[in-house]
Amino acid sequence: MINFKKWFVVFTAFFLTVPSVSLAGSIKDGSSGNPGEWYVGTTPSSIAANSHPILFVHGLNSSSDTWYENNNMYATAYQNGYETAFIDLNAGKSMWDNGALLAQKVQEVYNYFGEKVVVVAHSKGGVDTQSALVHYGADPYIERVITLSSPHRGSELADLAYSSWAGWLAGIIGSKNDGTYSLQTGYMDYYRSVTDSHANVYNTPIYTLGGTKWGSFGSALYWGGLYLSAYGSNDGAVTVQSSRLPYAAEISVGRWNHTTIKEGSSTFNLFKNYLNEETFYSASAASFETAAVTEGAETPAGHYITGGEYAGTHKESVAVEKGVDSVTFDWISDKKDTSLALASPSKKTYADFKVTADDTEFFKGAYHHTLTIEKPEAGKWTLETKADKKERYLLNTTFESPVDAMLSGEVEGNQMKVKGNNKLNVKTDMTVEYYDKNGKLKEKKLKAKKNGNDFKIPSLGEGVYNMTIDVEGTYEGTPLERTLIQTVYIDDKGKLYAP
The missing domain is CATH 3.40.50.1820 (Alpha/Beta hydrolase fold, catalytic domain)
Structure with missing residues (x-):
């Protein structure tokens, strides 16, 4: 030392x-x-x-x-x-x-x-x-x-920082470090198990x-x-x-x-x-x-998340189902002066994004470009952005919608299960980022085996498994998109820990 x-x-x-x-x-x-x-x-x-x-x-x-x-x-x-x-x-x-x-x-x-x-x-x-x-x-x-x-039980923002869609942005701003890694909720469930059972836990x-x-x-x-x-x-x-x-x-x-x-x-x-x-x-x-x-047994479905990097002009589309009370578009970027324009399905445009520096500890160095639409029109919304130099971004779209309570994810045994209301018609896909016990990325965007909407959590060794489930489908005839993020930790004996 x-x-x-x-x-x-x-x-x-x-x-x-x-x-x-x-x-x-x-x-x-x-x-x-x-x-x-x-x-x-x-x-x-x-x-x-x-x-x-x-x-x-x-x-x-x-x-x-x-x-x-x-x-x-x-x-x-x-x-x-x-x-x-x-x-x-x-x-x-x-x-x-x-x-x-x-x-x-x-x-x-x-x-x-x-x-x-x-x-x-x-x-x-x-x-x-x-x-x-x-x-x-x-x-x-x-x-x-x-x-x-x-965060005695971790923070879901740490889960987000280590998710597959956040990789481009998190890598450039340096938010992937041992501290953030250790605050992922799956890892913290493991930490709680070895700490709360320790003989010293009640001493102070x-x-x-x-x-x-x-x-x-x-x-x-x-x-x-x-x-x-x-x-x-x-x-x-x-x-x-x-x-x-x-x-x-x-x-x-x-x-x-x-x-x-x-x-x-x-x-x-x-x-x-x-x-x-x-x-x-x-x-x-x-x-x-x-x-x-x-509390906290199920992963809620109030977000759609995507990310990447680009230079020049780039477009992202987001499906908004019917009956949404509000939708907030948060373009998280390593650039402060990004040019953004949002278009509704009927081609109405919005450009009054509020720009603020991140202050959460988890995305330090990033900028948020945020816009909220009340009672949004159902259909495909398009976000167009321009940057002179390469930009890394994470788009987090947050919904207030009846659908949020109809869809969730939960770890059961060695499976990640997506549960949906019968009013929803969805298909799902899950990718896994596997980080070993030292926080080193060992597997990137690993596709998980599935049975219906149930996914087998791979076991590749001790470490954190950060799972991103992309959901798309329809709700009452209108398009629907959501993203679920869940982390688990598997110890050296193969035991799985989940929040």
Whole structure:
């Protein structure tokens, strides 16, 4: 293991009672810090009674500055009398790599303060922290953990990033990394099995918060919230269901998005009392166990997804069935200035796409070009795009339609089964991307054997199997298209894990 130099950086300048920030290492333009470096905030003139120091842990594709750049969490903690520390983990590594690193470094933080810390972790940082505790022996140095919208059960956006249609875009923007790989829901089902059954899992109390807001149309987390809405309440990147653990006490679920949930003005006062010496569980784990069993068994059918790359002029068509309440076209691209025009079946054109940069952690570096049509005309809609240079894209079309509840996919044994209402006349096709246990792509667009609309999940070795089911057919005489994405993990003994 690499030995990282330890930095103690004490922030001593003040401006309007807010401590200034001075970092060791190089953190510029939102890029990651140096993995393993940690920093100490200014010591308050009056330390809160019976308090523990706080160690802030960042999430996927992020760094320690997420707590104080455009965020008042550090300032809020300081003003409330709390000692603070911040650590940089590997921004794109798995919970195993980051858990091992955090376990090593938190001992140094413990030695510096002379007492246990309370970890406040955002997003994947909560999963990294639990790995440090359960699998790498960090419990003697951590009093308790507070997770802010951590994907304890993974994120369907990670599934999307590793799906066959997203390959062109994900490859160019770099969203395929060990961190995203490990947050696929199939892999996280495996991770939960080896973590929740571990003897160390109850040693350190965990408290959770989850968010339900993903902003208005065109905002940075809107598209993520729209995509995840088929899976339940979410904050634009992580569902509420995934933010929970069956043995953790839930502090609150509130109207925060994946960014605001880590802001001091949003949540600090809610978890403030959990930073002190005496804290007791105040929630029943039984209700979370029930929720974990009853939710998320089926893959919903509210999306049509395609993707690729092109240069010059390109067209994509999308079938819209009758009775659709609304349809949202989200052209996700590595280009900000793409020229897009949407045409209805009757040739009416639309060009007022809202352009926003991705803020979900899973497609960082991509741009969303989004347009919603209310009560759309049934038939074939055509999206025409032009680009001077090669462009990689992912088109996610989201429906609000009665058909969404008539079609679903579910893993049963070693089969992926597509279930449809008798009002639908559909045919299906499934391709599989197989990544080995190290996240290396071993099989691309592998065609699965089928029997009707049931597909046999191949078993090629240990790793993640990311399955894309393309559905086309008719509903009451009008064309229908949908895409289902599901991941499973197969371990070294051939056992299959599915969310």
